[in-house]
Amino acid sequence: MDESRWVGARVARIDAEDKVTGRLKFMSDLSFPDMLWGAVLRSAYPHALIKKIDTSKAEAMDGVVAVLTHRDVPGLNGFGIVVPDQPVLCADKVRYMGDAVALVAATTKEGAREALQAIDVEYEPLPVVDDPEEAMLESSPRVHADGNIHHHIKVERGDVDAAFRDAAVVVENTYYTPRQMHAFMETESGVATIDEDGNITVWCGSQHPFRDQLQIARALGMNPRKIQVVSTPAGGAFGGKDEITVQIYLALLALRTGRPVKIVLSREESVVAGMKRHPMKIRMKTAAAADGTLLANEVRVVGDTGAYASLGGPVVNLAIEHSCGVYRMPNVRLEGFCVYTNNGLAGAFRGFGANQVVFALETQIDMIAERLGMDKLEFRRKNALRQGDVAALGHTMTASVGTIATLDAASRCEIWARREELKAMPSAPHKKRGIGIATELHGCGLGVGLPDYGAATIELLPGGRFAVGVSCPEIGQGNTTAFAQMAADSLGCSVGDIVMVSGDSRHTLDSGTSTASRSVYTGGNAIRSAAARMREILADVAAEALGAAREEIAFGRGGVEVRSCPAGAARRLSYREIARIGEGKGRHLKAEGDFIWPVADRGLEGYFGLPHLIYSYITQVALVEVDTLTGEVEVLRAVSIPDPGRAINPAGIEAQSEGGVVMGMGYALMEDTVIEHGITKTPNFSTYIIPTALDAPEIETIIVEEPEPSGPFGAKGIGEAVCVPITPAITNAIHDATGVWITHIPATAERVYMALKEHA
Amino acid sequence: MKVNVVLFGTMRRYAKEDKFQMEFDEGARLGDLLDRLAIDDRVYIIVLVNGRRADEDTVLTDGANVHILTPVGGG
Numbered sequence: 001m002d003e004s005r006w007v008g009a010r011v012a013r014i015d016a017e018d019k020v021t022g023r024l025k026f027m028s029d030l031s032f033p034d035m036l037w038g039a040v041l042r043s044a045y046p047h048a049l050i051k052k053i054d055t056s057k058a059e060a061m062d063g064v065v066a067v068l069t070h071r072d073v074p075g076l077n078g079f080g081i082v083v084p085d086q087p088v089l090c091a092d093k094v095r096y097m098g099d100a101v102a103l104v105a106a107t108t109k110e111g112a113r114e115a116l117q118a119i120d121v122e123y124e125p126l127p128v129v130d131d132p133e134e135a136m137l138e139s140s141p142r143v144h145a146d147g148n149i150h151h152h153i154k155v156e157r158g159d160v161d162a163a164f165r166d167a168a169v170v171v172e173n174t175y176y177t178p179r180q181m182h183a184f185m186e187t188e189s190g191v192a193t194i195d196e197d198g199n200i201t202v203w204c205g206s207q208h209p210f211r212d213q214l215q216i217a218r219a220l221g222m223n224p225r226k227i228q229v230v231s232t233p234a235g236g237a238f239g240g241k242d243e244i245t246v247q248i249y250l251a252l253l254a255l256r257t258g259r260p261v262k263i264v265l266s267r268e269e270s271v272v273a274g275m276k277r278h279p280m281k282i283r284m285k286t287a288a289a290a291d292g293t294l295l296a297n298e299v300r301v302v303g304d305t306g307a308y309a310s311l312g313g314p315v316v317n318l319a320i321e322h323s324c325g326v327y328r329m330p331n332v333r334l335e336g337f338c339v340y341t342n343n344g345l346a347g348a349f350r351g352f353g354a355n356q357v358v359f360a361l362e363t364q365i366d367m368i369a370e371r372l373g374m375d376k377l378e379f380r381r382k383n384a385l386r387q388g389d390v391a392a393l394g395h396t397m398t399a400s401v402g403t404i405a406t407l408d409a410a411s412r413c414e415i416w417a418r419r420e421e422l423k424a425m426p427s428a429p430h431k432k433r434g435i436g437i438a439t440e441l442h443g444c445g446l447g448v449g450l451p452d453y454g455a456a457t458i459e460l461l462p463g464g465r466f467a468v469g470v471s472c473p474e475i476g477q478g479n480t481t482a483f484a485q486m487a488a489d490s491l492g493c494s495v496g497d498i499v500m501v502s503g504d505s506r507h508t509l510d511s512g513t514s515t516a517s518r519s520v521y522t523g524g525n526a527i528r529s530a531a532a533r534m535r536e537i538l539a540d541v542a543a544e545a546l547g548a549a550r551e552e553i554a555f556g557r558g559g560v561e562v563r564s565c566p567a568g569a570a571r572r573l574s575y576r577e578i579a580r581i582g583e584g585k586g587r588h589l590k591a592e593g594d595f596i597w598p599v600a601d602r603g604l605e606g607y608f609g610l611p612h613l614i615y616s617y618i619t620q621v622a623l624v625e626v627d628t629l630t631g632e633v634e635v636l637r638a639v640s641i642p643d644p645g646r647a648i649n650p651a652g653i654e655a656q657s658e659g660g661v662v663m664g665m666g667y668a669l670m671e672d673t674v675i676e677h678g679i680t681k682t683p684n685f686s687t688y689i690i691p692t693a694l695d696a697p698e699i700e701t702i703i704v705e706e707p708e709p710s711g712p713f714g715a716k717g718i719g720e721a722v723c724v725p726i727t728p729a730i731t732n733a734i735h736d737a738t739g740v741w742i743t744h745i746p747a748t749a750e751r752v753y754m755a756l757k758e759h760a
Numbered sequence: 761m762k763v764n765v766v767l768f769g770t771m772r773r774y775a776k777e778d779k780f781q782m783e784f785d786e787g788a789r790l791g792d793l794l795d796r797l798a799i800d801d802r803v804y805i806i807v808l809v810n811g812r813r814a815d816e817d818t819v820l821t822d823g824a825n826v827h828i829l830t831p832v833g834g835g
Binding site: 081082207208210211214215217218224225242311314446449450451453455509510513515516594595596608609 | 810
């Protein structure tokens with residue numbers, strides 16, 4: 001039953017029509033009778049002690065139904081995926097401007113906001129810690145009592161010092177990366193309802209309903225079974241809704257008031273309070289022999305995680321894992337620090353630590369190739385890991401490795417093959433053109449030491465369609481369409497006969513997160529496991545009804561038939577007929593499947609979440625034009641060459657690839673959430689500039705398939721890699737155009753202009 | 761009966777090894793296993809029995825695979 005009718009086809013997204021017609025209701029569109037509006041009082045200081053909280057005036061206001069403070073948190077007053085160090089409602093101290101101090105529920109949205117103004121909080125301001133390297137000093141004020149270094153990782157292999165001593169070329173640079181914002185269209189929003197038995201349902205777009213359920217239960221001191229979390233659909237997430245956002249506030253207010261409560265964060269509140277990508281300072285020293293063989297890499301990463309841990313530790317771990325990229329690197333000394341400051345909050349974000357270090361590494365690679373007079377693509381090909389090689393962290397690359405295939409495709413793509421010709425035709429005399437290339441591998445799944453599991457359900461519905469349940473939420477990436485395609489081919493029916501159930505802690509089994517480029521691989525394998533069991537059940541029912549042996553039953557074309565039966569004979573049952581037979585016999589035709597990820601052959605003592613066994617691969621190429629008078633950079637064309645294993649839905653991969661290119665381009669050229677002394681200076685899109693459709697280049701996606709044997713139909717994940725190497729491809733292209741190396745992104749016009757001036 | 765236990769991530773602090781076998785009488789439940797490992801925080805953990813989420817009342821069977829973890833994710 002492995003024929004691919006739907007897998008590999010350009011299937012229209014199953015949620016497309018509802019989304020483009022506006023019929024689909026996101027959580028921020030939901031409304032319930034008697035619903036209240038919730039609002040969150042945020043801190044007035046980036047770092048301060050709370051001396052007093054007086055809510056009496058707010059409570060007395062018309063329309064205000066409840067005002068909650070830390071005293072009203074029944075369970076643990078904390079949340080956080082790894083360590084619950086972020087207070088639900090701050091009791092004695094605030095650590096960033098987004099810290100929540102009180103909650104209000106009122107009959108109107110405006111009334112709730114006004115009531116926030118009436119809450120009297122007395123603070124004693126503390127010195128602000130806003131430089132991560134200063135924060136690491138013992139003398140620095142402490143954001144948390146245990147010190148400001150939340151996490152430290154160190155990995156050493158080989159003889160780094162000897163390698164540097166013997167090298168023909170050593171390049172050493174410091175790189176700075178910005179605090180990128182997820183910029184999802186739907187801000188953190190949702191509704192909580194409560195029934196007469198005290199069961200709570202939280203409707204809130206997020207990336208792991210079952211973990212949200214546990215975090216809510218922990219804060220409410222409630223049995224998780226009494227809490228249902230619905231996470232699908234989310235109006236974009238990109239990692240920014242992996243951690244708890246407003247779920248606990250919603251649940252607390254519904255619990256207190258007994259009424260439905262809705263919270264929709266304004267954009268400004270979302271920017272100040274929400275997650276960002278970790279700004280990193282990266283010192284990188286890389287060595288190569290005269291023949292172009294890479295010898296060693298020494299890396300020191302300092303990541304600014306802001307006020308709370310969330311996934312900061314794992315992000316820095318993955319920065320370390322990805323800091324040697326796709327290359328054979330026999331000698332490494334890699335060190336990472338994840339540091340608390342009063343600068344907002346940083347956590348999961350598409351790429352998860354790779355974006356920063358791949359920018360640094362791919363710039364180093366271009367520098368070395370240039371010093372040695374080697375072709376930049378050939379230099380990468382020479383040093384790329386092959387299947388069977390030992391990677392920088394010491395694990396063996398046993399799964400499929402697609403670097404060479406993506407580089408080969410890059411060498412043939414038009415902007416690379418005709419690069420000299422294209423460079424020679426700038427649109428104005430004061431403009432210069434350049435072409436850049438970069439490549440990366442990206443870990444799929446959670447890595448060694450973290451269990452990565454999935455489960456799926458398949459149920460034959462009365463009309464002959466199948467309900468397929470996978471909990472990994474649909475956050476806009478299109479995983480439900482890929483699941484439906486894989487289910488259709490596994491069951492021998494049409495995508496139209498699949499009804500996807502997603503992201504609901506009551507109606508699906510736990511399949512983990514929609515993060516880590518993992519959901520298609522995990523959900524797909526769980527669906528295949530469930531489908532195998534479903535086929536056994538269907539074969540039983542059909543064999544009995546048709547009077548045939550079970551082994552004679554074949555699946556396809558929306559039903560089953562008896563294999564030995566000549567074509568045209570009436571020994572066939574549609575799934576609709578099987579459903580009716582099952583119903584008549586009182587048989588519930590439902591199957592479950594499960595899957596646990598394989599992991600790399602070697603972990604790192606004392607750390608978990610790395611390395612990975614399965615990686616996706618991607619090479620990206622950019623053609624840019626630099627205005628030498630203003631420093632402005634325009635990306636004219638981009639080519640994105642992902643290796644997703646097997647493309648379940650090529651149209652979906654193209655969409656991911658195009659979105660990823662534009663996101664990585666914003667990171668390269670425009671985006672930075674500026675925080676000064678703990679205060680956000682770019683709280684909305686008037687000052688936080690992201691690329692628009694007018695900025696987007698012509699993007700070509702060339703899919704290279706290196707099937708992964710352990711993946712469903714050969715697939716692995718691609719959601720993150722697509723936004724990573726495009727950033728250094730663009731900055732390398734700026735160098736190719738102007739001779740200036742970009743080591744600090746975003747490469748804004750001002751920064752490029754100053755660099756050009758210095759270079760001249 | 762014997763069950764196979766695997767501890768992940770921070771849960772590894774509850775035993776010397778991260779993979780081991782435990783022996784129970786017939787009818788033992790997951791709660792008994794958690795008791796014996798002295799795992800006190802039972803809200804913010806995920807336990808899989810044969811790949812499926814389970815709770816303290818889940819009855820263990822001979823040869824069952826039990827995975828115990830905190831729900832750390834990310835990419």
